[in-house]
Amino acid sequence: MNRHTKLAIFVAPFLMVIGYIGSDYFLEYQAEQTQLYQLEPDGPCYVLAEECVLKSNEFKINVLDKNGTTIVNSTFPLDAAILFLVDENDVSDAYALSMGENPYYWQSETPLRQRHLASKEKQKLRIIATIKGGKYISEFYSQR
């Protein structure tokens, strides 16, 4: 092994460490910026049947209703979650969900079930899920 190979092998770990620290700073900075991401339904959405998944890349949330308690279950821990029930006149009522057993579960009692059952076929919903300043938003319909 000649001197140049030795020098390159000696320098490489320092560059890797600088890269690691730089990436860490960059990702932390990026995570603190307020960013909006659109969640899209992953297949048909039936909130009352506990089958409604919204996704944006690796992030997924499941919106379901159990006996009047609306639950949001996410793949990453959330800082906050707000659910909006939208009526046929496009007027929305906001429900700030409370943390369940851990930051992956957020829930609140809402009139979603009654409204959904009273509606003809679908219920319009909106959601804002916050993670470290990033907001995941969606407007979606739950089918009966």
Add this chain to the structure above:
Amino acid sequence: MENNHSYWRENLRLIFICLAIWFVVSFGFGLLLVEPLNEIRLGGYKLGFWFAQQGSIYTFVALIFWYSHQMNKLDKKHNVEES
């Protein structure tokens, strides 16, 4: 003297090329361009993710040998190779 100057200038050029490749592969492909690269799949893996996890390290190792090879050529050109 001119020979030393030329040797050093070419050496610096090589170092800057290596640092540019290091930056593009680690920060560029692994962070800044990760989303568009993730649209491309490589053996089932998203390309941006692959660069961040493995591709950049393979490139770093390849850079070590490329730099060494180029420097050996430079040494020969300037008659300062190791005996």
